[in-house]
Amino acid sequence: MNSNPLRDLWSGLELRSQITLIGGVVAVLGTLYLLYGYASKQSYSPLATGLAPTETGQAEQTLAGAGIAYRVATGGTEIDVPAGQVSQARIALAEKGVLGDNSSQNGFSVFNKTSLGTTDFQQQVQYQQALQTEIAQTIDQIQGVNSSNVELVLPDDSLFATQTSKATAAVLVNGGSSLDAPTIQGIAHLVASSVKGLNVGDVTITDETGALLWPGASSGGAGAGGAGSKLQADDLYSSQLSAQVNALLTSTLGPNKAMARVQADLNANETTLEKVSYAKKGVPLTKQTQNESLNSTGGGAALPAGTAANVTATAGTTGSGANSSSKYKNSTATTSYGVAKTIQRSVVAPGTVNQLNVALMVDTSVPATVVASLQKSVASLVGLNKKRGDTMAVTRIAFAKPKVAKVAPASPMAMLGNPISLAKDVAAGLAALIFLFLMRRSLKKREGEASVPAPTWLRELQGGITVAELEGGPLQLPPAKQQDPVRDQIEQIANNAPEAIATQVSSWMRE
Secondary structure (H helix, E strand, O other): OOOOHHHHHHHHOOHHHHHHHHHHHHHHHHHHHHHHHHHHOOOEEEEEOOOOHHHHHHHHHHHHHOOOOOEEEOOOOEEEEEHHHHHHHHHHHHHOOOOOHHHHOOHHHHHHOOOOOOOHHHHHHHHHHHHHHHHHHHHHOOOOOOEEEEEEEOOOOOOOHHHOOOOEEEEEEEOHHHOOHHHHHHHHHHHHHHOOOOOHHHEEEEOOOOOEEEOOHHHOOOOOHHHHHHHHHHHHHHHHHHHHHHHHHHHHHOOOOEEEEEEEEEEOOOEEEEEEEEOOOOEEEEEEEEEEEEEEEOOOOOOOOOHHHHHHHHHHOOOOHHHOEEEEEEEEEEEEEEOOEEEEEEEEOOOEEEEEEEEEEEEOOOOHHHHHHHHHHHHHHHOOOHHHOOEEEEEEEOOOOOOOOOOOOOOHHHHHOOHHHHHHHHHHHHHHHHHHHHHHHHHHHHHOOOOOOOOHHHHHHHHOOOHHHHHHOOOOOOOOOOOOHHHHHHHHHHHHOHHHHHHHHHHHHHO
């Protein structure tokens, strides 16, 4: 008869030994799991604290673009990065101009801590710095603005109005080259409304390249701002159309298969159109009729000499010269007609497209039939009009394959990783070995105790039962050794109250 040694060994153990073995295995597994989770947990270090929501969003976008893991904590006002990537994260944020000097200032919160030794001049300087920080943080919340810096010149209060100077403001906007005219005008009015006595015309706004954004064409002044406004409108409209076309190409063909660029020429002039039209049919307005009649009778009145008089006299004579008569009637009618007249005046806003030029480049791996279909789709998307003079150039060329960056072989020290993580792993391994050593020693001690009874199958083998005894009748087992009362009491407690045994085993393990 084949038997499983492990099962026979398990059945031969007492309940206390079984509970001890199960508890030891569970404790070993739980300890290993906790040690592994603690050792494999990523260690984060604070990168920036006390951030505004806009600064947190900008930092998240920058870190995600740089491929650096991060964690937002403290209600969105703190950003943590892995301990070994703090320097890399700071460099990435500095390149994008995120979390500059304004992030370290607290605005008007500096007045929460007052000092008795502060002079009026120091309070004025702190107020000016706090006002500049608050205005800059407000401008940073505008979409399209990466960061900003505000410098104010506040006049001193004077009793004489003639001696009071004007307040001025200079604003540097990082990302201002991508802002449109209404946004720039809004920033100028925002700054002017935030400072007492500051006029909109005394606000100067420049972008990161040093180009003057305000005052300009959007402020109503004349000069070269009109050309800049037209170029900005052309670039903005062209970039929007190019982005839409490239998104269509990427979703249809996949990345690095086609590329499009749109060059737009817009009419940035505001014009007024006047149109005069007349109705085809006139309407009578006034009518005037004039009648004239003449009746005369004569008795041979003398006529003036001459041929005309003789002819008239001869033609008008019907009878005798003494009894001639004449009748004359004349009727004249005059009618005045009016025609409906319509005058239309309309203002054409700037932004009309004068001409569009589209350049479409497609990889040679794309079939010609697909290129023809794409050409029609792109022409419909941008609103191509050949009568207006719009053009589209389609070119099939082989696109350059993206280069795969070669990774330098890591040094032996770099392969070990972070020293702190390595120390954690070593400590976890040592703790596991010590725990296993103590468990093994405890089990070894319990194996030599006399309280562990021999299993039944072992007693049967030691008794030496013959085949004749097995065939003769029921098997008579040799009487077991008489156990002492203490042992019987312990077995009874183990059967009735195993919880107490488990508690005692746990106390032994802690010892």
